[in-house]
Amino acid sequence: MNFSSKLIENAVTEISRLPGIGKKTALRLTLHLLKQKAPVTSALTEALIKLRNEIRYCAICHNVADKEVCSICESTKRDKSLICVVEDLPDVLALENTNQYSGLYHVLGGVISPIQGIGPDEINIASLMQRILHPPSGTPVEEVILALPATMEGDTTSFFITRKLKDHGVGVSTIARGIPVGSELEYTDEITLGRSILSRIKYSAE
Amino acid sequence: MNFSSKLIENAVTEISRLPGIGKKTALRLTLHLLKQKAPVTSALTEALIKLRNEIRYCAICHNVADKEVCSICESTKRDKSLICVVEDLPDVLALENTNQYSGLYHVLGGVISPIQGIGPDEINIASLMQRILHPPSGTPVEEVILALPATMEGDTTSFFITRKLKDHGVGVSTIARGIPVGSELEYTDEITLGRSILSRIKYSAE
Structure with a gap:
C-alpha cells in the first residue's frame, strides 16, 4: 500500500505485526486513533x-504478578493444598473465570516437545517439585491437578510430572475430558467421545 | 473477566477500546506482546x-501530511488542474492505490448531514472554493471530480458543491457507479444496476 505519510506507514507496519491483524485492519485502527482525541492514544501507549x-x-x-508474589499465591482464601499445573498464562485466566477452582496454580511456560527442543529443564518443572517438597506457605500439597493440553506434548508432560511425583505421597489428577456442555453426541470427535465413555461418571442411587 | 494483574487488565481495557477488538482479542494481543521481547512493544508504542x-x-x-503541505500537493508530477473531492483519509489511500489518478485531492472530513448536525460550514467546503478561485499552484482548476459516498448525505454534498461551482467555469464530474469488475449482473442490487444502465458507455465503431 502507498501511504502519503511516513508516520501512518510506520504505525500501520507496527500494528500489523500483531497476530491476526493485517495491513487493512492496521490502517483502520491507525485512522481510528487519528480521529480520536490525543488522550485515547496516550492511554493505550502508556498502558x-x-x-x-x-x-x-x-x-x-x-x-503474571504486579509484585514479587502474585495475588493468587498471596491470597489467604485459596486452598494451598491444591496445585493446578497449566501450560501458560491464558489457561490461568480461563480457569479463574470459571469461578470453580480455589486452589493454587503452577504455570509451566510450555510443554515438553522434543521436536521443538523443549525438554523438562526448559519449562518450570524443577520449581514445581521444589514447592511440592518445600511448600512456601507451610501447608503440604495434597493434590496436583494436571490441566495440560490434550496433545502428544501435553500428555508427555503429564506423564513426566506424574512419574516425578510418584514417591512423594502427592495425589495426581487430570481435568476431565468429555463432551462440552451444549454439544451434541453426533458432532463430537471420536477421541473425545471415546474418552468420555471410558471415564463415565457413576450416578449414586441416593 | 478477572485478571490477576492490574497491568494486564489496563492493557486489555485500552486495547479493547479499538474498533472491532473485543476483550478476548485484546487479551490475546496483550499476552502476545508479553511473550515477545521488549523492543516489539516499544516499536509499536513509539510509532x-x-x-x-x-x-x-x-x-x-x-x-495527512508530515509537513505543512502533503506529498501529493507538493509533487510536480501531479496534474494540478484536477481536484478529486473525497469524504475522508481512507478514500485518498484507496484511490491512490488504484494508480489510475494523477490529480490532486480535497478531503472534506465528512459529508453534509442535517440529522447529525453537520452543515456545509462544518466540513472543508470553504477551503475547496478558496483553492479553486485562487489556486495555490497557479494552475487553474479545470475539473472537480466528486468521489463521495452513494448515500443521501453524499449526494446532498455533491449537489451542494455542484451548485456552488456553477458560475465559476469549472467542470464537475462524479465517479462512475456501476457493476464492480468481476461481479455478476443477477447479484447486483437494483439501484447500482439501474444507474449502470442509465450511464451506459457508448462503444465507438472505429
Missing part, C-alpha cells in the same frame, strides 16, 4: 509501556 | 506516539 516495563512473574507459580 | 504527536494535515487539501 502498553507500563505493562512491558513493570510486569513481573510470580516467584512461586510463574503467573 | 503510535509519534503518529499522534507529529501528524499534520495538509494546509491545501487536508490530507
Whole structure:
C-alpha cells in the first residue's frame, strides 16, 4: 500500500505485526486513533509501556504478578493444598473465570516437545517439585491437578510430572475430558467421545 | 473477566477500546506482546506516539501530511488542474492505490448531514472554493471530480458543491457507479444496476 505519510506507514507496519491483524485492519485502527482525541492514544501507549516495563512473574507459580508474589499465591482464601499445573498464562485466566477452582496454580511456560527442543529443564518443572517438597506457605500439597493440553506434548508432560511425583505421597489428577456442555453426541470427535465413555461418571442411587 | 494483574487488565481495557477488538482479542494481543521481547512493544508504542504527536494535515487539501503541505500537493508530477473531492483519509489511500489518478485531492472530513448536525460550514467546503478561485499552484482548476459516498448525505454534498461551482467555469464530474469488475449482473442490487444502465458507455465503431 502507498501511504502519503511516513508516520501512518510506520504505525500501520507496527500494528500489523500483531497476530491476526493485517495491513487493512492496521490502517483502520491507525485512522481510528487519528480521529480520536490525543488522550485515547496516550492511554493505550502508556498502558502498553507500563505493562512491558513493570510486569513481573510470580516467584512461586510463574503467573503474571504486579509484585514479587502474585495475588493468587498471596491470597489467604485459596486452598494451598491444591496445585493446578497449566501450560501458560491464558489457561490461568480461563480457569479463574470459571469461578470453580480455589486452589493454587503452577504455570509451566510450555510443554515438553522434543521436536521443538523443549525438554523438562526448559519449562518450570524443577520449581514445581521444589514447592511440592518445600511448600512456601507451610501447608503440604495434597493434590496436583494436571490441566495440560490434550496433545502428544501435553500428555508427555503429564506423564513426566506424574512419574516425578510418584514417591512423594502427592495425589495426581487430570481435568476431565468429555463432551462440552451444549454439544451434541453426533458432532463430537471420536477421541473425545471415546474418552468420555471410558471415564463415565457413576450416578449414586441416593 | 478477572485478571490477576492490574497491568494486564489496563492493557486489555485500552486495547479493547479499538474498533472491532473485543476483550478476548485484546487479551490475546496483550499476552502476545508479553511473550515477545521488549523492543516489539516499544516499536509499536513509539510509532503510535509519534503518529499522534507529529501528524499534520495538509494546509491545501487536508490530507495527512508530515509537513505543512502533503506529498501529493507538493509533487510536480501531479496534474494540478484536477481536484478529486473525497469524504475522508481512507478514500485518498484507496484511490491512490488504484494508480489510475494523477490529480490532486480535497478531503472534506465528512459529508453534509442535517440529522447529525453537520452543515456545509462544518466540513472543508470553504477551503475547496478558496483553492479553486485562487489556486495555490497557479494552475487553474479545470475539473472537480466528486468521489463521495452513494448515500443521501453524499449526494446532498455533491449537489451542494455542484451548485456552488456553477458560475465559476469549472467542470464537475462524479465517479462512475456501476457493476464492480468481476461481479455478476443477477447479484447486483437494483439501484447500482439501474444507474449502470442509465450511464451506459457508448462503444465507438472505429
